[in-house]
Amino acid sequence: MEFVVASGGYPLIECSTCSEKKCEVGKGFLLVRGSLLKQIHKNVRYSSSLKILDQEVLQGELEAERSFKYSDIAVRLAPPHLLQPKPNVSDLRFGKYFTDHMFKVYYHEALGGWQTPEITPLENLVFHPAAKVLHYAIEAFEGMKAYRGIDGKIRLFRPELNMARMNASARRMGLPGFSSIEFIKCCTRLIGIDQEWVPHSEASSLYIRPTIVGIDPTLGVSSSESALLYVILCPVGSYFAGEKRTEGVSLLADPRYTRAWPGGCGDRKVGSNYAPTIRVQKEAAEKGLQQVLWLYGEDHQVTEVGTMNIFMFHINEDGEKQLVTPPLDGLILPGITRSSILELARDINEFKITERTITMEEVCRLVAENRLLELFGAGTACVVSPISYIEYMGQGLHIPTCDQPEPLYKKFLKTLLDIQYGYVPGHPWTWEID
Numbered sequence: 001m002e003f004v005v006a007s008g009g010y011p012l013i014e015c016s017t018c019s020e021k022k023c024e025v026g027k028g029f030l031l032v033r034g035s036l037l038k039q040i041h042k043n044v045r046y047s048s049s050l051k052i053l054d055q056e057v058l059q060g061e062l063e064a065e066r067s068f069k070y071s072d073i074a075v076r077l078a079p080p081h082l083l084q085p086k087p088n089v090s091d092l093r094f095g096k097y098f099t100d101h102m103f104k105v106y107y108h109e110a111l112g113g114w115q116t117p118e119i120t121p122l123e124n125l126v127f128h129p130a131a132k133v134l135h136y137a138i139e140a141f142e143g144m145k146a147y148r149g150i151d152g153k154i155r156l157f158r159p160e161l162n163m164a165r166m167n168a169s170a171r172r173m174g175l176p177g178f179s180s181i182e183f184i185k186c187c188t189r190l191i192g193i194d195q196e197w198v199p200h201s202e203a204s205s206l207y208i209r210p211t212i213v214g215i216d217p218t219l220g221v222s223s224s225e226s227a228l229l230y231v232i233l234c235p236v237g238s239y240f241a242g243e244k245r246t247e248g249v250s251l252l253a254d255p256r257y258t259r260a261w262p263g264g265c266g267d268r269k270v271g272s273n274y275a276p277t278i279r280v281q282k283e284a285a286e287k288g289l290q291q292v293l294w295l296y297g298e299d300h301q302v303t304e305v306g307t308m309n310i311f312m313f314h315i316n317e318d319g320e321k322q323l324v325t326p327p328l329d330g331l332i333l334p335g336i337t338r339s340s341i342l343e344l345a346r347d348i349n350e351f352k353i354t355e356r357t358i359t360m361e362e363v364c365r366l367v368a369e370n371r372l373l374e375l376f377g378a379g380t381a382c383v384v385s386p387i388s389y390i391e392y393m394g395q396g397l398h399i400p401t402c403d404q405p406e407p408l409y410k411k412f413l414k415t416l417l418d419i420q421y422g423y424v425p426g427h428p429w430t431w432e433i434d
């Protein structure tokens with residue numbers, strides 16, 4: 001029996017399936033309630049690294065009683081002549097094509113909260129020009145995927161963690177919370193309707209973009225009394241189909257820029273974190289570098305790479321192999337891929353695993369002493385992405401990730417893809433959609 005409990009003095013949670021009780025205060029962080037617990041009983045493993053659920057989620061999920069319900073859903077299908085042709089898998093660019101339908105549910109405090117959830121044809125949204133999202137970026141989003149397995153079945157990967165994280169992000173923006181399980185059911189229905197859009201190819205998948213925006217038609221900087229939660233879907237190619245996967249990405253590490261700071265909201269998936277990164281990304285591109293390695297602080301701490309979490313595999317002072325990733329100290333987006341890799345690494349049990357700060361000084365030293373084995377990014381979009389080069393303070397650092405005979409990143413990549421594409425039938429991290 002495995003399950004996750006809330007931290008920080010929250011009460012013991014009883015598993016409704018086997019009625020076992022367990023409380024690991026300060027370790028596990030998933031708030032589990034009633035029906036949600038039953039649903040995720042088999043889907044979630046206890047994980048000390050998954051600190052994505054905290055006070056904000058607790059409040060978010062407490063509103064579950066007032067959440068919209070899947071059973072109320074209204075479906076309006078697109079007429080056949082409006083259905084879009086499906087693009088070629090080879091032609092897929094991230095976020096370029098969208099499926100025929102979308103999910104929407106409005107929240108209006110004055111009308112009692114969440115309204116009727118709907119599935120409609122994909123259509124434009126209409127807001128008042130004062131809508132809060134347009135002025136103060138009152139928005140939160142998620143990024144997850146549906147995969148067509150070798151058996152033809154469509155699977156989601158740990159969606160309960162995305163929904164819990166979205167509740168935390170929404171809360172941070174003063175937006176209303178909802179029931180994770182009701183929302184997953186709605187998404188599942190949407191994917192079922194547009195299931196022909198889930199590519200029959202292991203080089204691609206269906207990207208799911210849940211979004212919540214504050215839409216009050218008032219300019220006050222205050223919490224939202226009206227909001228829209230919606231979901232759009234796009235078929236996407238693999239980021240690394242072909243050669244790129246073994247090539248590795250090149251990075252610009254410029255300490256003049258930072259994406260997150262203590263007390264900020266770098267640990268939440270909110271739109272306002274991303275707009276300021278675009279110019280820095282462009283600067284990297286102008287230098288012929290593919291992504292930004294985000295640093296923080298006087299000691300140039302390595303925090304994230306592009307929109308991925310970062311891992312370092314190296315030989316430590318005692319000559320042992322060690323996997324390191326920065327801790328969830330508020331500067332790091334609590335990635336579901338990150339958390340999954342940490343859990344897989346614990347299962348492999350062949351090297352030390354540490355969540356601690358990494359500095360550029362350390363990276364440079366490890367490279368100089370030939371003790372750096374691999375650096376890689378981890379996130380839903382690319383799963384695992386090897387790093388081969390860093391430009392830092394006018395210096396070029398060659399990172400030997402892709403020179404390793406049997407790199408560790410490939411092991412994680414293969415294991416995760418095998419789970420996502422159904423090579424491991426009934427894996428507890430997957431949710432099958434019928």
Ligand SMILES: *Cc1c(COP(=O)(O)O)cnc(C)c1O
Pocket residue numbers: 143269304306307308309333334335336337338378379380381
């Ligand atoms: C989404 C995201 C990640 C990766 O999270 P996953 O849940 O693994 O997809 C990492 N860093 C940032 C900044 C992100 O926005």
